[in-house]
Amino acid sequence: xxxxxxxxxxxxxxxxxxxxxxxxxxxxxxxxxxxxxxxxxxxxxxxxxxxxxxxxxxxxxxxxxxxxxxxxxxxxxxxxxxxxxxxxxxxxxxxxxxxxxxxxxxxxxxxxxxxxxxxxxxxxxx
Numbered sequence: 001x002x003x004x005x006x007x008x009x010x011x012x013x014x015x016x017x018x019x020x021x022x023x024x025x026x027x028x029x030x031x032x033x034x035x036x037x038x039x040x041x042x043x044x045x046x047x048x049x050x051x052x053x054x055x056x057x058x059x060x061x062x063x064x065x066x067x068x069x070x071x072x073x074x075x076x077x078x079x080x081x082x083x084x085x086x087x088x089x090x091x092x093x094x095x096x097x098x099x100x101x102x103x104x105x106x107x108x109x110x111x112x113x114x115x116x117x118x119x120x121x122x123x124x125x126x
Contacts, residue, residue, distance in 0.1 A: 001030075004028075006031045006033055007025050008033045008034075008035050009021065009025060009032070009033075009035065010036030010063075011036075011037060012038075012042055012044050013044065014044065015044075018049060019052065022056050022058055026056065026058075032059070033058065034058055034059070034060040035060075035063065036062075036063040037053075037060060038062045038064065038098050040092065040095035040096055041075050041092055042091060046100075046115060047112070050119055051119060054119050054122075062100055063098060064099035064100070066103065067096070067101065067103055068103060072097060072098040072099055073096035073108075074097060075091070075093060076097070079093075096108055100112060100113065100116075
């Protein structure tokens, strides 16, 4: 990392683990950019993570944007295997894994998009 101009990472874990990771990476003194983070099935969500990125000055984007051909809204196969083996009680299969928009470009959850817009507007003013 000491030879990197920008530190990029991805992390699908909890809010607490994301705080730890950001804290560690920010010690490098370099810009930090999270390239993958949204994983609702693992209880990682827009409502916690997006504000965290803003207040810690960490760039980010959602790898999955519109539900489509890649089906990144679906759980990875490893989660279905864990569910089949009775090891998936901590995962929420009722939620999309990634993606912010449906194929018709309506939001998965309009409240997520509202939050993103509010934070982006606030960031633009400051």
